Each structure stands twice: as structure tokens, then as C-alpha cells.
Amino acid sequence: MNPLHRVGLATARHPWRTIAAWILVLVALGGLAATLGGELRDNWNVPDTRAQHGVDQLREHFPDAGGSSAQVVLHDDARLDAAVVDEVVAELEGSEHVTTVTPRLSEDGDTALLYVRYDVPTTDTDIYGIVDPLWEAAEPAEEAGYQVELGGELPGTATEIEGRGELIGILVALALLVIAFGSVVAAGLPIAVAVGGLVAGSSGVMLLAGLMDVSTSAPTIATMVGLGVGIDYALLIVTRHVARLRAGDTPVEAAARATATAGRSVVGAGLTVLVSLMGLRLAGLPTYDAFGFATAISVVCVMAAALTLVPALCALAGRRLMPRKVRRLDTSSPSGSDYSTTERGSSTTDDTWTARWVATVARKPVAWALVALTVLLALGAPALGMRTWPQDGGSDPKDSTTRAAYDLITDEFGPGANGPITLVADLDEVSPGEVEALHREVADLDEVASSTPVSTSPDGRLAVWDIEPTTSPIDEDTTVFLDELRADVLPDGVEATGYTPILGDISELLQERLWLVVGFVVLVSIVLLTVMFRSIVVPLKAAAMNLLSIAAAYGVLTLVFQHGWGSALLGVDHAIPVSSWVPILMFAVLFGLSMDYEVFLLSAVRDDWLDTGDAKGSVVRGIASTGRVISVAAAIMVAVFLGFATESAVVVKMLGVGLAVAVALDATVVRMILVPATMTLLGKWNWWLPGRSSAARQLDDELDVTPTPTH
Incomplete structure (x- = not known):
């Protein structure tokens, strides 16, 4: 039978x-x-890629670096009250796992972009999909009648x-x-x-x-x-x-x-x-x-x-x-x-x-x-x-907060602000003088909208700075720019990492x-x-x-x-x-x-x-x-x-x-x-x-x- x-x-x-x-x-x-079961947890590491190598360097030489990030956007029809923005920044800095909060004001002063960095990766169960602390920290802005939207890596994980x-x-x-x-x-x-x-x-x-x-x-x-x-x-x-x-x-x-x-x-x-x-x-x-x-x-x-x-x-x-x-x-x-x-x-x-x-x-x-x-x-x-291309906030539904944040950032700060690129220079391979020259060269490129000053790791091993492309992370021109940057501009010992390069890799x-x-x-x-x-x-x-x-x-x-x-x-x-x-x-x-x-x-x-x-x-x-x-x-x-x-x-x-x-x-x-x-x-x-x-x-x-x- x-x-x-x-x-x-x-x-x-x-x-x-x-x-x-x-x-x-x-x-x-x-x-x-x-x-015996565990919790669902993403693993977003991309082994054997250049962007991942840069992230590993940051985690090794910068205390609390290489973690997740979020963007809190405050917007109003009139100029924002600096006191309200400072209060939100203070609340965010007091949140668990937050290491730094970098505020940025638009030219007309009606929009603030608060860039939040964490000391753990996005996939850490302490923060993954958890955006309530961000909303709570932004309550002073909501009470003032401002529009508050959340974007970036961490809020992107809250989609259900x-x-x-x-x-x-x-x-x-x-x-x-x-x-x-x-x-x-x-x-x-x-x-x-x-x-x-x-x-x-x-x-x-x-x-x-x-x-x-x-x-x-x-x-x-x-x-x-x-x-x-x-x-x-x-x-x-x-x-x-x-x-x-x-x-x-x-x-x-x-x-x-x-x-x-x-x-x-x-x-x-x-x-x-x-x-x-x-x-x-x-x-x-x-x-x-x-x-x-x-x-x-x-x-x-x-x-x-x-x-x-x-x-x-x-x-x-x-x-x-x-x-x-x-x-x-x-x-x-x-x-x-x-x-x-x-x-x-x-x-x-x-x-x-x-x-x-x-x-x-x-x-x-x-x-x-x-x-x-x-x-x-x-x-x-x-x-x-x-x-x-991996999707970003610009692909989210129009009624979502991540899409609203993405659109506000694009309108007020430029599309590249949605996905800055971090350049990591190994000072054992590249001298400080070469780093300064490279910093100026990259900032002068037509594809770069802005560049931050160079900072050095506490152990003096790495030099790091951010650049913002003139195009959004999902734009094909950004991919072309990143490829040309790596192939023709960055010398050995300097890696491009961050949100956009990781997506590209x-x-x-x-x-x-x-x-x-x-x-x-x-x-x-x-x-x-x-x-x-x-x-x-x-x-x-x-x-x-x-x-x-x-x-x-x-x-x-x-x-x-x-x-x-x-x-x-x-x-x-x-x-x-x-x-x-x-x-x-x-x-x-x-x-x-x-x-x-x-x-x-x-x-x-x-x-x-x-x-x-x-x-x-x-x-x-x-x-x-x-x-x-x-x-x-x-x-x-x-x-x-x-x-x-x-x-x-x-x-x-x-x-x-x-x-x-x-x-x-x-x-x-x-x-x-x-x-x-x-x-x-x-x-x-x-x-x-x-x-x-x-x-x-x-x-x-x-x-x-x-x-x-x-x-």
C-alpha cells in the first residue's frame, strides 16, 4: 500500500x-x-561591502557612533520660536539611547530639522519600531501649534x-x-x-x-x-x-x-x-x-x-x-x-x-x-x-508621517538632506593635510549641496564629515554620483557610508x-x-x-x-x-x-x-x-x-x-x-x-x- x-x-x-x-x-x-521563542529582529548588516566597513570603523573608534538615526521636523506658517525648538531639542537629548541632537533651521525660519542620533543600531529591540519617545519629546511644538513629522531610519520601522x-x-x-x-x-x-x-x-x-x-x-x-x-x-x-x-x-x-x-x-x-x-x-x-x-x-x-x-x-x-x-x-x-x-x-x-x-x-x-x-x-x-533601489520615505503613502517629513525636508532643505553621506577617513592611511584637501575638493563638487566640518575620533584614528547630495537617496543621479565619488575622488583609506551608501550597496x-x-x-x-x-x-x-x-x-x-x-x-x-x-x-x-x-x-x-x-x-x-x-x-x-x-x-x-x-x-x-x-x-x-x-x-x-x- x-x-x-x-x-x-x-x-x-x-x-x-x-x-x-x-x-x-x-x-x-x-x-x-x-x-523558547525569541522576538522578531531585523539584521540590516551588509557583510563585505564598503558602506558596512565604514559603519564598523565608526562603531570601533567613535563611542556611541554607528547607531540609528531619526529626523524630527517642526514646521509652521510663520517663523518658529527658538525657545520652543530648544525645548524640543532638550527633551530629545534626554531620551533613552539618544547621543546627539543636531538642530538645523531653514532659510526662512519656518522649519526646523532635528537630526537625532542613537547609540544602538536601528534593529536593537530597545528602539526598533518605537517612536513614542520622539512624539513625547515634540509635545512642546505640538502645543505651540506646529506641524510635527517624523522621518529617517527609526521612524521608518514603525510602519505596521x-x-x-x-x-x-x-x-x-x-x-x-x-x-x-x-x-x-x-x-x-x-x-x-x-x-x-x-x-x-x-x-x-x-x-x-x-x-x-x-x-x-x-x-x-x-x-x-x-x-x-x-x-x-x-x-x-x-x-x-x-x-x-x-x-x-x-x-x-x-x-x-x-x-x-x-x-x-x-x-x-x-x-x-x-x-x-x-x-x-x-x-x-x-x-x-x-x-x-x-x-x-x-x-x-x-x-x-x-x-x-x-x-x-x-x-x-x-x-x-x-x-x-x-x-x-x-x-x-x-x-x-x-x-x-x-x-x-x-x-x-x-x-x-x-x-x-x-x-x-x-x-x-x-x-x-x-x-x-x-x-x-x-x-x-x-x-x-x-x-x-531600497525604498525610502519618499515611497511611503502620502498620509504617513514619514512621507510628510520627507516632503518637508525636500522642500525646505533640499532632497539630499533626506540621505546624507558620511565620509570616514582612516588617519593611519590618509594624513590630516590630505583630509583637509579632500574635504575642500568634495565640497566643491557640483553634486554636493552642503558639507559639514571635519571631526576627529577621540583616539585620533578617524576623520569624519557629512555631505549632502543635490539629489534624493532614491534618485538615479545619486547612485551615479556615489559610484563616481568612490571610483574617482576618494583615495584608499576613505570610505563613504551612511544611509544612502548602504542602500546602494x-x-x-x-x-x-x-x-x-x-x-x-x-x-x-x-x-x-x-x-x-x-x-x-x-x-x-x-x-x-x-x-x-x-x-x-x-x-x-x-x-x-x-x-x-x-x-x-x-x-x-x-x-x-x-x-x-x-x-x-x-x-x-x-x-x-x-x-x-x-x-x-x-x-x-x-x-x-x-x-x-x-x-x-x-x-x-x-x-x-x-x-x-x-x-x-x-x-x-x-x-x-x-x-x-x-x-x-x-x-x-x-x-x-x-x-x-x-x-x-x-x-x-x-x-x-x-x-x-x-x-x-x-x-x-x-x-x-x-x-x-x-x-x-x-x-x-x-x-x-x-x-x-x-x-
């Missing part, structure tokens, strides 16, 4: 025991998370995820499932299972936080992916279970058979997602390690829930999973009737449009393949001009590492699929198609955010670069999710091929039989991702849009056109594996341990 069949049979025979076991697991995990994404995704998913199944019970079951898996995953993420730094954004990414795949995995098994009920099986046997067949696809799909997520470790940033591990924990938990809770709940629900009108009719065939005829026949009947469409594509595969390629390449073309590092992540994920996924399907052609083709759909999603993302096509609908009021955090994270998640649908679809095609030996006919029948479930699953996942696009955080918006577009393209252009066209063209070559004789292939097929519908 297949192991998955045994799991399904055991849980279906004892549903209450299974449910009780899950409750105990959830309680135990919750208790462990409460006692509202949680709309999860709620919107679940509600839309429920509506789609009710329409698809015609049964509230059947619709609610996949969602309940996915949520149960996510609860276990959340506890697992907190336990992970006790072992390593886990980004505060990691749970959001993990929830986004876990909710989507969890509903999909449960949906696949429930759909197969309902088909078995219609074939006349008892609820217990239907659950066991559904777990044995659909469960195999769930395991394969889950493994491909996990492989993709592990590729994030090659990104070179600790934050991505946390993203990968946290999301992997959620995927494992929802996969376990699908394989155990679904058969238990299906058996418990009995025939209530079918629409009421079907339950009223005694149309079920005798138990043990031919599953292939019943299920595939009903699927094909239910999906007559899909069957006719696939047959149409199969008649002219070359023409349709060219159409699909043209669409995907056209959508992907804008990605060639994609510019990436992050962007450059992630651009370089993207190709390493892509290579690893694609290679390992091909190996995994080769083992699963005993073919080299199918995995290579699947990888190529996934890359095409991801490239198209990158292109759409570039059009929407970088060129502003429809970005106002998402609450983004001006064009911005694509966040440099997005491409790698999006690729790792998308490649795994795209492989989900490939595994579901190809499993059905391969089963039919093994049954009939009809290479071309199996493509039509396999895609037709999976059409309805994959369409519903894709629609649910798109809804979940678009729900997250409604969040205020720009990076989450970008991920939501990019993931939704890629899944939609994968379920339509790829699955409905490119897959049937290419598989029809290749015929039996789809299942070719080098180095195996025809006799060996025949023996493998005869001994195939994968349950097929006729077994």
Missing part, C-alpha cells in the same frame, strides 16, 4: 483523534513558542502591516470555493486547514526567532505564501475526494485514495517550493535567510495539515462536501467502479471548454506556441530597463546575487522533477516556462511602479524604482509556486500516458481533467496576493502585484497555451530520459509505484 494511502486511511478512519492530535500539536507549539491582505484573501477564496464546489462545507474545509497550518507555522517562526535573527517582515511573507499554497494543497485533495465520492467510494476510502493520488502532487509541489526558498540563502544577506526559513516552516506546516487534516475532515463531512442537489440524486455508481472512466469523464464533461480549447491548441501547436511566447516576451521586455549586492540564486534554484528543481517524472525534457521545459512567466511578472512590475502605469490605483502617487528586496524574493517564491501547477498538471498527463500510451491524447485529457481545480486554485492564489497589494508598505504591494501577475500568467498563457502546444509538438519525447533503454523504461512503467487512477 502506498505510504500516502496509509496516512489518508489512518486519519480518515480516526478523524477525531487526528483533530485532537492537531489541537495538541498547536497548543504544544504555542507553549514552546511562548517559552494592517492585516487586510489575509482577510481579503480568505474572503475571496471562500467565495470562489463556494462557487466551485456548490457546498459551504467543501469551501470552508481548505481554508480551515490552511489557517490551521499557518497557526502551527507562526509558532514555528517564533521558535526560529529564538535561534536566529528573524526579520519583522518575514511572518508577512510566510503568511502570504503559506495561505496561498495551503488552500491550494487542500483544494487539490478535496477535489479528488469529491470525485471519488461521485464514483461511489465510501467517505473513508475516498479520502484515502484522494490522499494517495493528489497527495503525491502535494508532496512534489511542496518540495519544489522548499527548494526555491532555500535558494534565498545565496542572496548574501541575513534577512533573506530569515525569509527563506520562516516561509519554509509555513509551507511544511500547511503541507502536513493538507495530508493529515484534509482526509480526516473529508471523512467526517461525508457526502456534505457535494452540492445539495447532487446529494439528493442517487446517481452514484457502485463502489469500486472504474475510477478512470468516472472521474476523468466527469472532469472532462465539467471542463468541456477546457478540453475543446486544448484540442484547438494541439491542432496548431507551432502557431499557438509563438503567440504565447510573443505575449510573455512582450510583457517581460520592460524588465530589461528595471531599476532597483544593498542594491548592487542583490543584483549580483540574483543570478546565483536563479542558477541554484533552477538546477536543483530540474534534478528534483527529473526524479519525480523520470524525464529530462519535462523539467527543462517547465523551468524555461517558469522563467518566462517570472520575467513577464518583472516586466509588469516595472511598468506599474517604475513607469507608473496604474500605480495610483494601488495608492502609489508617483513613479518609483522597484525595491531591490523584491526580485530575488519574488523569484524564489514564484519559481516554487509555478512548479506547483506544473506538478499538478504533469502528474495528470503522465498518469494518462502510463495508462494509454497515447502521448498527444494524454496532453489534452490531462490538462482538461485538471482544468477546473487549477483554475480555481490559481484564482484563489491571485486573490490572496492581490489582497496583500492593498497593504500600505510599498514592498508588500510590489510582492503582491508581482506574485499575482505571475500566477495569473502561469495559469492562463503558460498552462492553457504553451504547455499543450509544446507537449503536443514533443509527443513521446516529453518522457525521454537519456541513458535508459526502451526496455528499462517499459520496466519502470510496469513497476511504477505511483498510484494511477486505474489501480
